[in-house]
Amino acid sequence: MLRFLTAGESHGKALVAIIEGLPAGLKLDIEKINLLLKRRQGGYGRGKRMSLEEDRVEIFSGLRGSVTLGTPLTLVIYNRDWQNWQEVMAPDAEALLTERVVTRPRPGHADLAGGLKYRQDDLRNILERASARETAVRVAVGAVAEQLLSFFGIEVQGQVVAIGDVQAKREEKIIDSKLLYENPVYCPDQEASLLMVKAIEEAKKRGDSLGGVIQVIAEGVPVGLGSHVHWDRRLDGQLAQALMSIPSSKGVEIGSGFAAATLFGSQLHDEITYQQGEGFGHRTNHAGGIEGGITNGETVVVRAAMKPIPTLAQPLASVDWQTKEAITAAVERADVCAVPAAAVVAEAITAWVLASVMMEKFGGDHLEETLSNFENYLQYLQTK
Template sequence: MRYLTAGESHGPQLTTILEGFPAGMPLLAEDINEGLARRQKGHGRGRRMQIEKDTAEIVSGVRHGQTLGSPIALVVKNNDWKHWTNIMGAEPLNEGQEDEIKRKITRARPGHADLNGAIKYGHRDMRNVLERSSARETTVRVAAGAVAKKLLSLVGVDVVAHVVEIGGVTANVDSSLSIDELKERAELSPVRVADPNVEVEMMDAIDNAKKNGDSIGGVVEVIVTGMPSGIGSYVHYDRKLDAKLAGAIVSINAFKGVEFGIGFEAARKPGSEVHDEIAWNEEKGYYRKTNRLGGFEGGMTTGMPIVVRGVMKPIPTLYKPLMSVDIETKEPFAASVERSDSCAVPAAAVVAEHVIAWELANSLVEQFYSDRFDTFMDEIKRQREYAREF
């Protein structure tokens, strides 16, 4: 499977085209829009979330509620476009009109793609960079991932994300919670945390950052249950599924690190406290007594829950801006300020959930016959039975 996204933050719409889904898979717009609505929630979000009420329109690849096997095109329109038609329009400017276009950006914002992107593509107005590098693009990445989540749910795979840390405030999540209980708690929380004891403290940290014109980051965790064992490969580096998941996480705007299971803690433990002992019984087949490696061995799934975490840096757009340089005058100035959030970690958890879902769905489609959804499901069922009886 593959997908492309197109669109600018303040352009008329965001578009994504998805290819590789089996024919005959049930899919409705509401399957996608639930994820888009969740992405817009979260304590610390900015005013943009009040302007945009994101919904996706399916414009190809689905007929009467089922996929056709052809490319699926999704469109999310930007309601704010009406205020940006002159600034972001596709038509050439008339003579002298360029001076009338406001919001030209020549002061690069530290931590953003502004300066590097301007150097790479030769843009003197860095709006040409920030409009595409904006996290607004994750809207249609969530839409694409929502279609993947639908496929996963139909073959018994559940994907849930929650927040485990914001601004140094760390959650202590009850390990006995089922994935459904974890999801329920996270969905009810304004900061998407499953530990009610730290919810207010996290919200206070976000509010204090906003009051000070600052921003804070955090850590999100994605848990996946139901993935068959042996998905991925040890044969080639670029077919290792955990590597693909790691790449998906750090591809999200502002994410700077990723770990599986106990992650970096493994560096401080002996091997006897890191690796997971193997057991077997008639009901489960093979399983691990612990899950410290987060559901992966040798680049392949073990059948245990996949546990992957990503760290998000504080958003670099600050209302107390850092110093930078004007690329026209080379003089020092306070960096430009665009509308922004003080903390987007709860929303980023939803994005992480969906980019992980995409990679998992893609791995299944690659490994099993997937032209038809009914035969695709049958093959996965047979793989589970085979692994249990092996």
């Protein structure tokens, strides 16, 4: 079983993840992890903090000579701004707890609900962990998963398909990643992306923020991942949970998703085909590559709707946590639009879920064993 945990506060010394269950013998390219981290920090609409820090991963355990040992893999991303925060965030009794106290809960954040739930006087104790900064280390975890998937010919890509009310033309395929990341908003539709940049600029001028829609495409996924036999083994359910766990994600759809609800069955369902030598297939892919919680051999297509960033330069009304006076919400350094970054996070988390169901199905303590189980399965499919 593949699993991971993350730890770390937004302005703490470092973010950490431990991955357990990776097979031994997996050659990892650390620069590929750093590349995905860089992409998460980019995209038009990000705030100042992103230029302040260049995230880079350090591996503390589980890797020797670039090859996994089958032991827990520890990933660490240091906070490059730590010297400015070490007194406030110090873990020992020396911490300056009266500095940078947050008492103005921001609508749309965990500040208020978290403060009440965890009985905190300083809402910083909530926002430090609720911050989307944690997604940096989740991207590092996903970058490892992507490298594992590449041995099985599976490729995953996150794309921006809408920002505010600007919609891109939607094609459900992976494009050249160099082309995608040269685009300022990581959108495959160049024309629409110009309008998206404009929309972000306008929101920024007004002290406002914008959300959007991201789409993740996974190509080369074999039939038979996930299962219909139990609710928590359904792959659509696992993907929905993973994508919904991205901060600001408010809706997830698979394939035709919400539009499916407006169609007749005859318009929606993908008719089955059979071709000698190629086996079973479908005429269309409205199901987004998953039927009954199981991959059906078609491209996996998932989308997530991201709400606009809640921290606003023109802050919304709130109530002071201590005095109960009506005030305006706190303004932390904030992005205007983090949808491109969220597409990278979505790609990473989708890769993670796919890697974990691959390991569930094909197992193995060494990558060679996993690959040989996979080959056997492909041979069996050819007999069908």
